[in-house]
Amino acid sequence: MNIWNTTTNFVLLGLFNHTGAHLFLFVMILTIAFTSLAGNTLMLFLIHQDVQLHTPMYFLLSQLSLMDMMLVSTIVPKMAADYLTGQKSISPAGCGLQIFFFITLGGAECFLLASMSYDRYVAVCHPLRYPFLMSWQLCLRMTVGSWFLGAADGLMQAAATLSFPFCDAHEINHFFCEAPTLMRLACADTVLFEYVMYICCVLMLLVPFSLILISYSFILAAVLEKHSREAHKKAFATCSSHLCVVGLFYGAAIFIYMRPKSYRSANYDKIVSVFYTIFTPLLNPIIYCMRNSDVKGALRKCMDQCAALSHH
Numbered sequence: 001m002n003i004w005n006t007t008t009n010f011v012l013l014g015l016f017n018h019t020g021a022h023l024f025l026f027v028m029i030l031t032i033a034f035t036s037l038a039g040n041t042l043m044l045f046l047i048h049q050d051v052q053l054h055t056p057m058y059f060l061l062s063q064l065s066l067m068d069m070m071l072v073s074t075i076v077p078k079m080a081a082d083y084l085t086g087q088k089s090i091s092p093a094g095c096g097l098q099i100f101f102f103i104t105l106g107g108a109e110c111f112l113l114a115s116m117s118y119d120r121y122v123a124v125c126h127p128l129r130y131p132f133l134m135s136w137q138l139c140l141r142m143t144v145g146s147w148f149l150g151a152a153d154g155l156m157q158a159a160a161t162l163s164f165p166f167c168d169a170h171e172i173n174h175f176f177c178e179a180p181t182l183m184r185l186a187c188a189d190t191v192l193f194e195y196v197m198y199i200c201c202v203l204m205l206l207v208p209f210s211l212i213l214i215s216y217s218f219i220l221a222a223v224l225e226k227h228s229r230e231a232h233k234k235a236f237a238t239c240s241s242h243l244c245v246v247g248l249f250y251g252a253a254i255f256i257y258m259r260p261k262s263y264r265s266a267n268y269d270k271i272v273s274v275f276y277t278i279f280t281p282l283l284n285p286i287i288y289c290m291r292n293s294d295v296k297g298a299l300r301k302c303m304d305q306c307a308a309l310s311h312h
C-alpha cells in the first residue's frame with residue numbers, strides 16, 4: 001500500500017446514503033441540531049438577561065451551553081454540506097481543526113462538570129458559606145482552567161495525529177474527523193501513540209469523574225444526616241439536573257474512548273458519536289429548563305415580557 005503525504009485531502013464517508021429513509025434521518029438530525037443551537041442560545045440569553053441567574057452556578061451553566069453550541073457548530077455544518085453537495089473531502093488542516101475543537105470541547109466539559117459538582121456540594125453542604133467557598137474569582141479560575149486543559153489536550157492530540165504518514169486508502173469511515181478513526185489509516189506503528197492517547201482520555205475522563213463522585217459522596221452523607229424529607233427533596237432538586245447531564249455525557253464518552261480497540265465497531269461508534277455530538281447538546285438545556293425552578297421562572301418572565309410587547 002502506498003504512502004501519501006498530508007497535503008492530500010481526506011474523504012469523509014459520512015452517515016447517510018441518498019435514499020428516502022436516510023434523507024428522513026438526515027432531516028431529523030438537522031432539525032435536532034438546529035433545535036439544540038436554539039435551546040442553548042435561549043439558555044445563554046436567559047442567564048444573561050435575568051439578574052437572579054447572575055450567580056457562579058449559572059455562569060458555569062452558560063459555559064456548558066456555549067461548549068454545546070460550539071460542538072454542534074464544529075460537526076453539523078460540515079456533515080450537512082457534505083451530504084447536500086456530495087463533496088465529502090476535507091483538508092488535513094480542516095481535519096486537524098475538527099479534532100482540536102472536538103477534544104477541546106469534550107475535555108473542557110469534563111472539567112466544567114466537575115466544577116459544577118463542587119458548586120452543588122457547597123450549595124448543599126455549606127449554604128451559609130457559599131459566597132466565600134464559591135466566589136466569583138474561584139468560579140472564573142475553574143472556568144479558565146477547564147478551557148485551558150481541554151485546549152492543551154486537543155492541540156496535542158491534533159498535532160500528533162496529523163504527524164503520521166497516511167496510506168492511499170484515505171477514506172475516513174465517519175461523519176467527522178476523530179483521532180481514533182483517523183489512526184486506522186496511518187501507515188506507521190501507532191501503538192505507542194494510541195496507548196498515550198488512551199491514557200490521556202482516561203485521565204481527562206476519570207480525574208473529573210472522580211471529583212464528581214467525591215462531591216456527591218459528601219452531598220449524600222450530608223443529606224442522610226438530615227432526617228427530613230423536605231431536606232432530601234431540596235437536595236435532589238438542587239442536584240438532579242447536574243446528575244442527569246453527567247450521566248449522559250460520561251456514558252457516551254466512556255463508551256467511545258474507554259473500550260478496548262478490539263471491541264470497537266465503526267457503525268456503533270458513529271451512532272454513539274451522533275448521540276454525543278448532537279443529541280446531548282439538545283438534552284442539556286431541556287433538562288435544566290424542566291428540572292430547574294429558577295430557569296423555568298426566568299423563561300416564564302421572558303415569555304410574559306414578549307407577550308406584553310406583542311400586546312402593546
